Amino acid sequence: MKLIGIIFIVITGLVGKAQDVKELSWYDLAPKVEFDDPFTRLSTEQLHSLSQIAKYREKVAPIDTDSRIKKQTKIDSLEQVLIAENVNIDSLLSLRAKITQLRKEKAEVVNDELDSTEISISGYLLPLNYVDNKTTEFLLVPWVGACIHTPPPPKNQIVYLTSEKGYEVNSRFEAVTIKGHMQLKDKTALLFLVDGSDNISTGYSVLDAEILKYGQ
Helix, strand or coil: CHHHHHHHHHHHHHHHHHHCCEEECHHHHCCCCCCCCHHHHCCHHHHHHHHHHHHHHHCCCCCCHHHHHHHHHHHHHHHHHHHHCCCCHHHHHHHHHHHHHHHHHHHHCCCHHHCCEEEEEEEEEEECCCECCEEEEEEEECCCCECCCECCCCHHHCEEEEEEEEEECCCCCEEEEEEEEEEEEEEEEEEEECCEEEEEEEEEEECCCEEEECCC
16 A cells, blocks of 8 residues: 555656646747837828937038928928828827837747746747757747848747757758747847858746657
8 A cells, every 4th residue: 555655746747847848839938018109090091100200309400401301391391191080299209209109018028927837838949059950959839930131039938959869850941849848038049041140038937848849
């Protein structure tokens, strides 16, 4: 009976440990940061008009009088249209710096609840080094082409990975599922490209990750 009890405890412990692994989506890595962004309520045309008004106000007026008058006439027309559409131009322009900073924070904030947890997440593997078709250092990104063919995702949408035994890769952006111990750790990884290199900021790390082909 004592032996059976020990076996039961061991099995229960293993099951509990397996259940502790969190299967994550990329949405889990980017917690919601709520704030009122008045620019999201503007149409594309309104945003364009507001941008032109802002650029005109920030620039020194042209020396040529005719050019200045023509430009001012155009800006006055844009302002009149926006005012007729109940767009508060001065208020929005005064909020630009604040909203830009809030958007940046939203793009970079990480999920504190994921620190020091066992996780599983699927994505695309972007190798950082190669040794005999194997790589020991990677980035996991949410879409094909990220960091190379498209701008890097925000740092809360990139996971820095290492693998002690290495992982054999045939091409960039191989679909994989990774498992391991997640850490909240800012890191800058050097990614070598055909035409140079780029520093990629990451907000999450999984060291010595288990890497499986997607679907296995």
